[in-house]
Amino acid sequence: MIAEEPKTKNVYEREDLLTGCQAVSxxxxxxxxxxxxxxxIRPYTEVMDALSKIIADGELDAEYIIADSExxxxxxxxxxxxxxxxxxxGSSGTGWCYGFEALVVTATDRxxxxxxxxxxxxxxxxxxxxxxxxxxxxxxxGWLLAWVTxxxxxxxxxxxxxxxxxxxxxxxxxxxxxxxxxxxxxxHMVKIPTAEAVRQFLPPYDLGEGRLxxxxxxxIAPQVxxxxxxxxxxxxxxxxxxxxGVIKEAYxxxxxxxxxxxxxxxxxxxxxxxxxxxxxxxxxxxxxxxTACKRLREKGHKVGFVSLxxxxxxxxxxxxxxxxxxxxxxxxxxxxxxxxxxxxGIVMHEVRSALYPLKNRPAITNIITGLGGRDxxxxxxxxxxxxxxxxxxxxxxxxxxxWIGVRE
Amino acid sequence: MIKRVEINYRGIFxxxxxxxxxxxxxxxxxxxxxxxxxxxxxxxxxxxxxxxCKYFAFVSHDLSEEELEAECGAKLDIDQCDxxxxxxxxxxxxxxxxxxxxxxxxxxxxxPNGTLLVVTKRTPDELLEFIAKKPYSWKLATYSGxxxxxxxxxxxxxxxxxxxxxxxxxxxxxxxxxxAAEGYLRYKTPKEPARAEAAxxxxxxxxxxxxxxxxxxxxxxxxxxxxxxxxxxxxxxAAVPAVKREFSxxxxxxxxxxxxxxxTTKNQRPVVRFDLCTxxxxxxxxxxxxxxxxxxxxxxxxxxxxxxxxxxCAQACPVKECIVMVDELQFTDDSSPWEAYxxxxxxxxxxxxxxxxxxxxxxxxxxxxxxxxxEGELVPFGGKxxxxxx
Numbered sequence: 092m093i094a095e096e097p098k099t100k101n102v103y104e105r106e107d108l109l110t111g112c113q114a115v116s117x118x119x120x121x122x123x124x125x126x127x128x129x130x131x132i133r134p135y136t137e138v139m140d141a142l143s144k145i146i147a148d149g150e151l152d153a154e155y156i157i158a159d160s161e162x163x164x165x166x167x168x169x170x171x172x173x174x175x176x177x178x179x180x181g182s183s184g185t186g187w188c189y190g191f192e193a194l195v196v197t198a199t200d201r202x203x204x205x206x207x208x209x210x211x212x213x214x215x216x217x218x219x220x221x222x223x224x225x226x227x228x229x230x231x232x233g234w235l236l237a238w239v240t241x242x243x244x245x246x247x248x249x250x251x252x253x254x255x256x257x258x259x260x261x262x263x264x265x266x267x268x269x270x271x272x273x274x275x276x277x278x279h280m281v282k283i284p285t286a287e288a289v290r291q292f293l294p295p296y297d298l299g300e301g302r303l304x305x306x307x308x309x310x311i312a313p314q315v316x317x318x319x320x321x322x323x324x325x326x327x328x329x330x331x332x333x334x335x336g337v338i339k340e341a342y343x344x345x346x347x348x349x350x351x352x353x354x355x356x357x358x359x360x361x362x363x364x365x366x367x368x369x370x371x372x373x374x375x376x377x378x379x380x381x382t383a384c385k386r387l388r389e390k391g392h393k394v395g396f397v398s399l400x401x402x403x404x405x406x407x408x409x410x411x412x413x414x415x416x417x418x419x420x421x422x423x424x425x426x427x428x429x430x431x432x433x434x435x436g437i438v439m440h441e442v443r444s445a446l447y448p449l450k451n452r453p454a455i456t457n458i459i460t461g462l463g464g465r466d467x468x469x470x471x472x473x474x475x476x477x478x479x480x481x482x483x484x485x486x487x488x489x490x491x492x493x494w495i496g497v498r499e
Numbered sequence: 500m501i502k503r504v505e506i507n508y509r510g511i512f513x514x515x516x517x518x519x520x521x522x523x524x525x526x527x528x529x530x531x532x533x534x535x536x537x538x539x540x541x542x543x544x545x546x547x548x549x550x551x552c553k554y555f556a557f558v559s560h561d562l563s564e565e566e567l568e569a570e571c572g573a574k575l576d577i578d579q580c581d582x583x584x585x586x587x588x589x590x591x592x593x594x595x596x597x598x599x600x601x602x603x604x605x606x607x608x609x610x611p612n613g614t615l616l617v618v619t620k621r622t623p624d625e626l627l628e629f630i631a632k633k634p635y636s637w638k639l640a641t642y643s644g645x646x647x648x649x650x651x652x653x654x655x656x657x658x659x660x661x662x663x664x665x666x667x668x669x670x671x672x673x674x675x676x677x678x679a680a681e682g683y684l685r686y687k688t689p690k691e692p693a694r695a696e697a698a699x700x701x702x703x704x705x706x707x708x709x710x711x712x713x714x715x716x717x718x719x720x721x722x723x724x725x726x727x728x729x730x731x732x733x734x735x736x737a738a739v740p741a742v743k744r745e746f747s748x749x750x751x752x753x754x755x756x757x758x759x760x761x762x763t764t765k766n767q768r769p770v771v772r773f774d775l776c777t778x779x780x781x782x783x784x785x786x787x788x789x790x791x792x793x794x795x796x797x798x799x800x801x802x803x804x805x806x807x808x809x810x811x812c813a814q815a816c817p818v819k820e821c822i823v824m825v826d827e828l829q830f831t832d833d834s835s836p837w838e839a840y841x842x843x844x845x846x847x848x849x850x851x852x853x854x855x856x857x858x859x860x861x862x863x864x865x866x867x868x869x870x871x872x873x874e875g876e877l878v879p880f881g882g883k884x885x886x887x888x889x
Contacts, residue, residue, distance in 0.1 A: 133545075382566050469573075
């Protein structure tokens with residue numbers, strides 16, 4: 092659970108009413124980012140509106156470059172990062188996909204840029220609402236990928252994200268994902284850390300021997316073909332594995348500076364101690380999910396909620412150890428993987444795969460919901476719990492996936 | 500306990516006003532030790548000029564922020580509200596923010612004993628001629644003010660923001676208290692006491708104007724609310740059948756989209772003096788929504804249900820006093836003006852002149868143009884020939 096008060100005094104300078112996007116802009120200011128590249132697409136855009144104002148107000152000294160497309164936008168920050176500038180960009184939905192070529196090479200070049208992904212449906216048809224498929228597109232490309240659920244977490248994960256991404260043992264770009272509308276555009280009171288506290292937590296960006304500079308002549312991304320690619324992939328594979336340890340370290344350090352904000356780095360458990368059935372999901376679905384959980388607890392049901400934060404690297408061991416305690420796990424997907432095994436969603440496949448080595452696995456069921464920004468209510472989550480509870484005894488093979496919230 | 504405030508505003512022109520009100524309700528509530536958050540109805544975007552949109556503020560004294568978020572923030576729209584603020588009284592005729600939404604009553608979400616809070620120069624009784632009846636009693640309160648339009652994206656700093664905060668406090672102190680609202684405004688703008696004073700005045704005003712509306716009081720709602728198809732009931736591949744193009748002379752001669760009429764976008768409608776018309780065709784050509792139907796006598800009827808009040812026809816019309824934009828609450832239906840004219844030219848013209856009166860208010864649609872007041876002219880039927888605009 093999240094402790095309310097920081098141990099350390101004076102780590103916050105003030106409290107402001109901020110949307111998720113505005114909270115990220117405050118994180119970018121505090122991280123003292125050097126280069127920002129902007130290109131608009133809803134719902135992430137507001138972070139760039141906020142940053143342009145922060146720079147105009149003299150609160151941040153950064154290059155703010157308006158690109159002609161997402162592809163250029165992502166290339167700009169990739170190159171900036173290579174010369175040891177801390178860089179920030181972001182996008183949403185099909186804009187994110189338009190720059191995909193640049194996203195892939197940012198990971199291969201091991202440049203630790205931080206991107207905000209304001210999750211948006213991959214239109215057509217025209218849709219602004221949340222779906223996780225956009226951010227999920229980089230899940231196998233050597234990216235760090237995490238979801239936040241409140242503006243406060245959003246601000247904090249800009250700092251946590253840069254620290255992990257820039258760590259010498261990791262050097263991977265970071266996609267900080269948040270649900271479009273429900274978080275990007277929802278205004279909450281946010282505690283703003285002091286610059287001093289941030290300095291204690293986030294060291295300066297130092298590429299060391301990897302810095303592209305006349306004084307340090309190197310060539311990045313030459314043509315290498317069969318002679319080098321496999322070894323490069325092996326390096327990247329190893330970095331993604333090492334990242335798990337670095338993530339744990341970063342949250343320990345964050346808690347040391349800001350008080351016990353995070354009980355566990357990869358996911359947050361709620362009412363799971365004696366639970367037999369849990370739901371697990373990414374993003375803001377945790378709010379109705381946990382509230383539904385509380386209501387069912389009042390009626391004597393042994394249910395819990397696991398809010399998954401880190402998706403890449405996937406917390407295999409930790410999640411396996413956690414979920415093996417339960418009889419049934421309902422996996423919530425705010426994404427789709429049409430034609431995949433059992434026609435389930437992406438998160439379900441990852442969770443089920445992590446549980447496979449166990450001798451006694453919990454029953455797994457899959458819920459697809461909230462696509463294209465469709466809302467997910469407390470009552471919807473109560474239904475999800477009922478479905479997961481039934482899966483303990485029912486043969487779910489023929490009816491593995493349940494769509495909730497679709498007109499049928 | 501949850502208090503829900505809905506803020507109805509006109510897209511783009513009042514967006515920042517709506518957002519500021521929502522934000523400040525949360526900030527004032529949190530200064531009082533309450534929990535709150537604010538968001539907008541995201542599906543309203545992108546906000547076309549004048550389209551009815553919503554912002555929300557939620558306040559609780561006892562729930563955690565997460566529970567409040569789960570109850571209110573995880574939803575796209577609310578089921579009901581304690582206060583529904585209306586920042587333009589012409590929205591009382593109904594709101595249709597997007598296709599397949601239907602024209603909804605402005606008080607749709609007002610719960611039993613909840614309040615519809617309207618900034619207007621009219622009385623609650625006058626407003627009730629437009630508002631849908633409900634099966635339970637609810638309240639209607641007004642505070643006086645002009646339409647706060649500042650052009651695209653522009654916040655018109657005319658104290659509507661402060662007045663609304665005071666009015667909300669006047670209706671329900673469990674949302675925000677008036678002292679807290681005044682204290683916050685004084686803290687934010689210590690050199691501008693008028694802001695806190697405006698809030699106090701509106702606070703006192705709504706406590707005087709508030710009246711209970713009895714079950715069944717109000718108008719019968721004539722607009723149908725569409726039912727959307729199930730997933731297997733429509734065409735695959737993100738394709739939507741278009742309206743087949745058809746045309747014949749006369750009123751409603753053109754085929755039009757029945758599922759998105761957009762008429763609730765307007766706060767003014769063009770009134771036409773058919774007797775002054777020179778049949779120059781400019782209104783018909785310029786109308787971006789193809790609202791003008793050519794008739795067999797060469798005049799142009801208007802399909803008001805589809806008119807968004809953009810003012811282009813009135814600007815294009817070369818004849819003085821021939822097409823004039825008039826406040827939408829002067830009209831109770833969308834019937835054909837041409838038919839009324841043909842039935843009785845003299846009576847129609849008299850009626851049109853009565854609606855037009857002589858005051859002309861041109862709200863800023865473009866940033867920086869500002870609100871214009873012009874003096875119009877009464878042109879009696881047959882009393883004067885068409886004359887060109889200067």
